[in-house]
Amino acid sequence: xxxxxxxxxxxxxxxxxxxxxxxxxxxxxxxxxxxxxxxxxxxxxxxxxxxxxxxxxxxxxxxxxxxxxxxxxxxxxxxxxxxxxxxxxxxxxxxxxxxxxxxxxxxxxxxxxxxxxxxxxxxxxxxxxxxxxxxxxxxxxxxxxxxxxxxxxxxxxxxxxxxxxxxxxxxxxxxxxxxxxxxxxxxxxxxxxxxxxxxxxxxxxxxxxxxxxxxxxxxxxxxxxxxxxxxxxxxxxxxxxxxxxxxxxxxxxxx
Numbered sequence: 001x002x003x004x005x006x007x008x009x010x011x012x013x014x015x016x017x018x019x020x021x022x023x024x025x026x027x028x029x030x031x032x033x034x035x036x037x038x039x040x041x042x043x044x045x046x047x048x049x050x051x052x053x054x055x056x057x058x059x060x061x062x063x064x065x066x067x068x069x070x071x072x073x074x075x076x077x078x079x080x081x082x083x084x085x086x087x088x089x090x091x092x093x094x095x096x097x098x099x100x101x102x103x104x105x106x107x108x109x110x111x112x113x114x115x116x117x118x119x120x121x122x123x124x125x126x127x128x129x130x131x132x133x134x135x136x137x138x139x140x141x142x143x144x145x146x147x148x149x150x151x152x153x154x155x156x157x158x159x160x161x162x163x164x165x166x167x168x169x170x171x172x173x174x175x176x177x178x179x180x181x182x183x184x185x186x187x188x189x190x191x192x193x194x195x196x197x198x199x200x201x202x203x204x205x206x207x208x209x210x211x212x213x214x215x216x217x218x219x220x221x222x223x224x225x226x227x228x229x230x231x232x233x234x235x236x237x238x239x240x241x242x243x244x245x246x247x248x249x250x251x252x253x254x255x
Contacts, residue, residue, distance in 0.1 A: 003034040003060065003088055009234055010227070016095050021123040026092040029066055030082040036060045041228040042243040043217045045089060046074070050081045052243040058087055061243070062231075064103065064172075064224050066091040096223050098125035101230065103171040103223030105129070110149050110222060111142075113167060119182050120170055128170040128179070130186050136163035142190065143212055150218040152250040157201055157211040164189045164210070171219040177203040184209050194219035194249075215249035 007028055011017055014026075029045075040058035042049050045067045053061050061082075067075040082089055096102040098118075104127070108115055113131035120128030137145075142164050143156040167190050168183025174193035180203050183191040190210035193200075194217070204211040225242065232240045 002036045003028070003031065006036055006060070006231060006235070007090070009231065010090070010092070013101075013227075013230060014095050014099055016098055016125060019095075019124045021125070022095055025094040025123075025125070026090075026096070028088065028090050030079055030087070030089040032082055032086040032088040033059050034088075036088070036238065038239045038241060039228055039231060040241045040243040041224045042245050043221045043224060044245060045078055045091065047077060047081060049243050049245060050078060050085065050087065052245075053087050054085045056241050056243065058241060058243070060088045060090065062224060062228055063089070063091045064093060064096060064220050066093070092224075092227065094122060094125040094127065096227060097127040097171065101223070101226045103220045104169055106222035106226045107149070107171055107219060108169065111145060111167075116166075117186065119168070119186070120174070120179060128168065128174065128182060130166065130168055130183070130188065132166050133164065136165045139164055139190065139210055142167075146192065146212060146214060150214045152215060152218055152247045155196070155213045155251055157204060159205050159210055160189070160208050162189060167192060168209075169193070171223070172216050175200045175213075180204055180207065180209065180211070192219075215247065217245055217249060218247070221245075 036059045039060045040053045041062045043064045045063045067078040108131045115131050117130040118126035166188045168188040170193045173195045175195035184207045192212045196213045228240050
C-alpha cells in the first residue's frame with residue numbers, strides 16, 4: 001500500500017488538483033512494486049532513465065514528462081520495460097510547472113530571484129514567471145550563473161546593453177514567439193527558456209529583449225527534485241536518488 005499512500009500525499013500537495021486537466025497531466029502510469037523504499041527522479045521517462053533506475057534498485061520513478069507519444073513506440077516500450085523490472089512510475093507535468101515548489105520556482109530560487117508574477121497560462125496552469133533580482137547584474141554574469149546551475153553550456157543572445165534586473169522565465173519548452181512576447185509585454189530585460197528555433201531568436205532580436213536558452217531537460221529537473229525531497233521529508237526512511245540523464249541538448253563544439 002505504500003505506493004498509494006505516496007500517490008495521495010503528492011495529490012494533497014497541489015492546490016490545482018480540482019483542475020479538470022490535472023489527471024491528464026500527472027499521475028501513476030505504471031504500477032510495479034507497491035513497496036517503495038527507493039525513489040529515483042529525473043526529467044524524462046526514456047529507456048535510458050529506466051535502465052538507470054534498474055541499476056540503482058529504484059522502486060518508484062518520478063519524472064516531469066511521461067514518455068512522449070510523438071516519439072513513436074516509446075510509451076509502449078517504456079511501459080513494457082518498467083513492468084519487466086517491476087518499477088512503478090509517476091509523472092507530473094503542467095501542475096509541477098504551475099506550483100510554488102515546481103520547475104519554474106525552483107530555478108528562480110537557485111538564480112537568487114524573487115517571483116513577481118505568474119504567466120503563460122495553459123489549461124488553467126501557469127507555466128511561466130516574471131522575477132527580479134534585488135540588484136542588477138550583467139547579462140554575461142547571468143548567463144554564466146545559469147551555466148553553473150545547469151552544469152551545461154547555454155546559448156545566449158544579447159540584444160540590448162542594459163544591466164539585468166527583470167526576467168521572464170519558462171522552464172522547458174518555451175520557444176514559441178508567443179512565449180517571448182509575454183516577457184516583452186512585461187518589460188523584461190531577458191527571457192530564459194529551454195527550447196528555441198529560428199523564430200525565437202529573430203523575435204527576441206526584433207523586440208529588443210535578451211535571450212538565454214538552456215536545455216529542456218535541465219531547466220526543468222529542479223522541480224522534480226523539489227517534489228522528490230518533499231516525499232523524503234514525509235517518509236524519512238525512503239532513499240532519494242537523482243537519475244543520470246545525458247546532456248543531449250547541450251551545445252557542443254564542432255570537431
